[in-house]
Amino acid sequence: MSPDVPDIHYRPRGAIASWRAGAHPSRQVGALGAFRDLVPFATYPDARRIDVRATALDPFETTMVRRFRQRAAIDVYALVDLSASLRYQGQAAKAALVRDLCVVLARSATRTGDRFGLIGCDAGMRQECFLPATARRAVSTDVAERLDPSRWAAAGMVKGGMQPGAEGLAQAAPYLAGARKMAFLISDFLLPMDLLRRVFEGLAMHDIVPVVVRDSTEEEELPDWGLLDLADLESARRRLVFMRPGLKRRWREAERARQAAIRQLAARYGRTPVTVIDRLDIDRFSRDLMEA
Amino acid sequence: MTLGVDQPWMLVLLPLVVLPWLRSPHRRTAVGSIAVVPADHLSAWLGHILRGAGALTIGLIVLALSSPYAGGRTVSRIGTGAQLVLLLDRSGSMNDTFAGRTPAGAEESKASATKRLLREFIGRRPHDLFGVAAFSTAPMLVLPLTDHQDAVLAAVNASDRRGLDFTNIARGLGMALSMFAADRPDEHHVILLVSDGGAVIDPHVQDQLRAAFARHRADLYFLFLRTAGSKGLFDTPAPGEDTPQAMPERFLHLYFQTLGIPYHAFQAESPQQVEEAIRQVDALERYPITYTERLPRHDLTGWAYALACLPTLVLLAAKLAEARITPQPQVLAVMSPRRRKAA
Incomplete structure (x- = not known):
């Protein structure tokens, strides 16, 4: 990833609680940051921050100390759906999009002073795609290697008796235990609503940012007429579809309804989804992130 | 209507019809x-x-490859008359006239006269079963027993072609007899032997023939075309000449009489006498007969291919109607290569 690419600007929702100094507003009171209040020296015995003017003005001659809002660091996790459906190749390869997004996210996080971690899941947790949160600057290189497009599950693959799918996302919650974290849930969200609900419930205490990776060929650029022999990347099942304007309309309606349902579900647990369509536009992503 | 296939091993490929589901x-x-x-x-x-x-196409093509046909079965028919084998002498002398000369002008050879008269004879007996065999040095199977008059007439028509070498009556009779079924007492078998010369039959061949006649139970009509000046069937031998080598015709006649079967001999010295003899045969042989025959097959390969065409066209139409989710051509840059604003 070239260093010319801008960083992703993200802001955790609400004040965070962390001892590590960083870039995000926190509930932590400290010696640096924005001014918070004046307290007696006995309450906050920091001789460096004695406010001479306030001390002189105090009628009871109490020594006053200035306190500041400490800015803190947060752990950023990318929770990546490694199921076969992300092998989709439309305008772009979804897997490559996801990898690029995670690389930029890792670099942005470590440059901001936050720690970045990676959890890859398909039918279960994928240990070879797991990176515990780290502040190492080189983590983006590790991410690029761990999220090579070949890491995504193969179509219809049943590995160790497990069915294809993204059931592993629901098992990731224990890896995010502890303090409140930012979790980017990166998937195409072609998942059963029940599974999505369980994933959101498991991560409810964190700041979940759903990132929907989509492709315009999945909806806008469907043909009006003709036969399509569709093959499910997940289950490898085939289905013949006779496209015609009526069916295309119904298809797009169903797709819109599904997106709306995802948005509704995500909103209930915090944020509305950020959508990446066809190409990764970092500036737009950052803007959407601020609005989400 | 019976159906069958010529190459049944091709049907091994029939399970391929499940391919469209796989x-x-x-x-x-x-x-x-x-x-x-x-x-x-x-x-x-x-x-x-x-x-x-898809399944229909594969099935029909496999069927077509196995060469299907309809018909071709054997049917049993009943005619009136007899099963009649014409055993014709094709030795070279048959092409001479009754006078023993090469035909000239309006003269008719023995073979031509026989042919003409036999054609009339066949025409009068539409329900007979005819077979034709010929013999000279060796017997020739011309036509097995059939009721197809056209075929019989064609076989008889060919009987006045240029003749071959000698006269070997014994083997000709053997072949004529072999055309009959051996164990059918309900059938009536007739051999009409037309020859212009006798031949000596070996004693052991005589025994074999006797056994064959007993087995096949055939009536024998010997139409002897006597050439002027040659010896006849009924001639009384001069003293010292009473040997098979000197008078083969006479001894043949005597041998036939010992066979213990209905036997008639006609000695004809002119076409008129031949006609008279044949008329007698015609009058004598009137019996009901049953016979079996194979019906011709109808090849259905073309039909199978034609039928396979229809689903193939459907498949072709579907193939041509295939659509594609085409990405609009655009730069597949994953990220905008914009430079960051000067920090």
Whole structure:
């Protein structure tokens, strides 16, 4: 990833609680940051921050100390759906999009002073795609290697008796235990609503940012007429579809309804989804992130 | 109507008709999840129809490869008359006239006269079963027993072609007898032997023939075309000449009489006498007969290919109607290569 690419600007929702100094507003009171209040020296015995003017003005001659809002660091996790459906190749390869997004996210996080971690899941947790949160600057290189497009599950693959799918996302919650974290849930969200609900419930205490990776060929650029022999990347099942304007309309309606349902579900647990369509536009992503 | 195939081993390929259910002939369009595609009855029906068309095409082509046919079975028919084998002498002398000369002008050879008269004879007996055999040095099977008059007439027509070498009556009779069924007492077998010369039959061949006649139970009519000046059947031998080598015709006649079968000998010295003899045969042989015959087959390969055409056209139409989810051409840059604003 070239260093010319801008960083992703993200802001955790609400004040965070962390001892590590960083870039995000926190509930932590400290010696640096924005001014918070004046307290007696006995309450906050920091001789460096004695406010001479306030001390002189105090009628009871109490020594006053200035306190500041400490800015803190947060752990950023990318929770990546490694199921076969992300092998989709439309305008772009979804897997490559996801990898690029995670690389930029890792670099942005470590440059901001936050720690970045990676959890890859398909039918279960994928240990070879797991990176515990780290502040190492080189983590983006590790991410690029761990999220090579070949890491995504193969179509219809049943590995160790497990069915294809993204059931592993629901098992990731224990890896995010502890303090409140930012979790980017990166998937195409072609998942059963029940599974999505369980994933959101498991991560409810964190700041979940759903990132929907989509492709315009999945909806806008469907043909009006003709036969399509569709093959499910997940289950490898085939289905013949006779496209015609009526069916295309119904298809797009169903797709819109599904997106709306995802948005509704995500909103209930915090944020509305950020959508990446066809190409990764970092500036737009950052803007959407601020609005989400 | 019976159906059959010529190459049944080709039908081993018939299980291939399940192929449309195992593999899809269409261009694969990968999607993340087909669950997002709304259910569509028309598409489902179309899928079934195309699979059916594929199976039908494969099935019909395999069937066509195995060369199907209709008919070709054997039928039993009943005629009135007899089963009659014309055993014709094809030795060279048959091409001479009754006077023993090469035919000149309006003269008729023995073979031509016989042919003409036999044609009339056959024409009068439409329900007979005729077979034709010829003999000279060796016997020749011309036509097995059949009721197809055209074939019989054609065989008789060919009987006045240039003749061959000698006269070997014994083997000719053997072949004529072999054309009859051995164990059918309900059939009536007749051999009409037309010859212009006798031949000596070996004693042991005589015994074999006797046994064959007993087994096949055939009536024998010997139409002897006597050439002027030659010896006849009924001639009384001069003293010292009473040997088979000197008078083969006489001894043949005597041998036939000992066979213990209905035997008639006619000695004809002119076409008129031949006609008279044949008329007598005609009058004598009137019996009901049953015979079996194979009906011709109808080849159905073309039909199978033609039928396979229809589902193939359906499949072709489906193939041509295939659509593709085409990405609009655009730069597939994953990220905008914009430079960051000067920090």
